[in-house]
Amino acid sequence: MKTTFFLKKRVILGMILLFLSVSISLASNSILGKTHLPLSDAPANKTLAIEETTIPDCVEIGDLVLIDFLVDQSNLWKQPGLYNEHGAIYIGNNTLVEANGIVRFRDYSHFHEWQQNLVFLRVKTANESQKHAAVAWAITMVGSSYQNFFDFPWFGFKIADTTLPIKSAKKIYCMELLWAAYYQQGIDIDRNGWMIPCWVTGNDILYDDDIEIIYQEINHSTEISKPYKGIFCFNRKILYNPFFTMIIGNIDIIVNTANEHITRVDFYIDSVYKATDTTPPYVWRWEEPCFGKKLITAIASDDIGNSYQARIKVMKYF
Numbered sequence: 001m002k003t004t005f006f007l008k009k010r011v012i013l014g015m016i017l018l019f020l021s022v023s024i025s026l027a028s029n030s031i032l033g034k035t036h037l038p039l040s041d042a043p044a045n046k047t048l049a050i051e052e053t054t055i056p057d058c059v060e061i062g063d064l065v066l067i068d069f070l071v072d073q074s075n076l077w078k079q080p081g082l083y084n085e086h087g088a089i090y091i092g093n094n095t096l097v098e099a100n101g102i103v104r105f106r107d108y109s110h111f112h113e114w115q116q117n118l119v120f121l122r123v124k125t126a127n128e129s130q131k132h133a134a135v136a137w138a139i140t141m142v143g144s145s146y147q148n149f150f151d152f153p154w155f156g157f158k159i160a161d162t163t164l165p166i167k168s169a170k171k172i173y174c175m176e177l178l179w180a181a182y183y184q185q186g187i188d189i190d191r192n193g194w195m196i197p198c199w200v201t202g203n204d205i206l207y208d209d210d211i212e213i214i215y216q217e218i219n220h221s222t223e224i225s226k227p228y229k230g231i232f233c234f235n236r237k238i239l240y241n242p243f244f245t246m247i248i249g250n251i252d253i254i255v256n257t258a259n260e261h262i263t264r265v266d267f268y269i270d271s272v273y274k275a276t277d278t279t280p281p282y283v284w285r286w287e288e289p290c291f292g293k294k295l296i297t298a299i300a301s302d303d304i305g306n307s308y309q310a311r312i313k314v315m316k317y318f
């Protein structure tokens with residue numbers, strides 16, 4: 001009995017190590033720029049007829065907009081939490097400048113088609129001339145190449161410290177464009193001040209003390225926050241990677257939502273109903289043993305007939 005137990009444990013440990021090595025090698029491929037898609041491939045922007053959308057009245061030149069993409073949670077560019085997946089700067093005339101595939105102008109109607117949640121931010125410590133200078137600088141960047149944030153060297157790295165003995169990147173990513181536009185004006189909108197890993201994330205801008213929220217739209221904020229992008233072993237996350245979600249053993253499926261008046265969250269595995277939770281935090285313990293690909297679906301419903309679905313593809317073993 002004891003021998004079987006130890007044998008079982010060794011098999012599980014062996015599998016964990018195998019999965020770890022596969023995932024590390026996939027992750028390092030991404031860092032070398034081999035496997036990731038350009039940002040412009042991410043959103044569902046194939047719609048031909050775009051609805052005209054006007055920028056909210058309160059928005060002024062130099063304000064920033066951050067969004068969550070309207071795509072499945074398994075998508076490479078999705079991040080848990082609100083307003084942290086893409087950003088742009090407002091330059092007037094219903095137009096934004098964004099780093100997306102390339103640094104470019106984008107009409108707000110097109111930009112709005114991509115979002116499922118959005119927030120407009122004001123750099124409250126900037127005066128009018130700093131805001132206009134930030135916009136003017138962003139416009140000078142139009143035509144520059146896009147760079148994934150995890151590819152070195154980072155454009156902003158050199159801006160933040162011109163004495164660094166590294167070559168300056170000519171490419172720029174979305175949040176870096178917003179950060180650099182204001183950094184050139186003497187305002188650092190990265191909340192952790194360019195600390196390692198030296199990236200400017202959506203959350204770094206959103207929660208910086210130079211920033212205030214001036215307008216927000218939450219259309220669909222329901223998401224599976226666990227398990228999400230990484231390797232989970234007996235209910236604990238042991239490794240992050242942006243490409244897949246792997247579960248070994250039992251796990252708590254946790255659903256977060258900022259949608260209002262939610263009364264229940266239903267949990268499904270491969271479209272088969274499993275459980276309901278009616279009080280936050282919305283959690284279901286997935287204990288069924290399985291082996292291979294599964295689709296977790298969570299549907300949050302409110303009391304007036306709205307429902308919000310979140311899905312994540314996973315691999316589950318044991």
Ligand SMILES: [Ca+2]
Pocket residue numbers: 068078079080081082083084085
């Ligand atoms: Ca998000």
Ligand SMILES: [Ca+2]
Pocket residue numbers: 187188189190191208209210
């Ligand atoms: Ca700051």
Ligand SMILES: [Ca+2]
Pocket residue numbers: 190191192193194195198199200201204
């Ligand atoms: Ca940062």
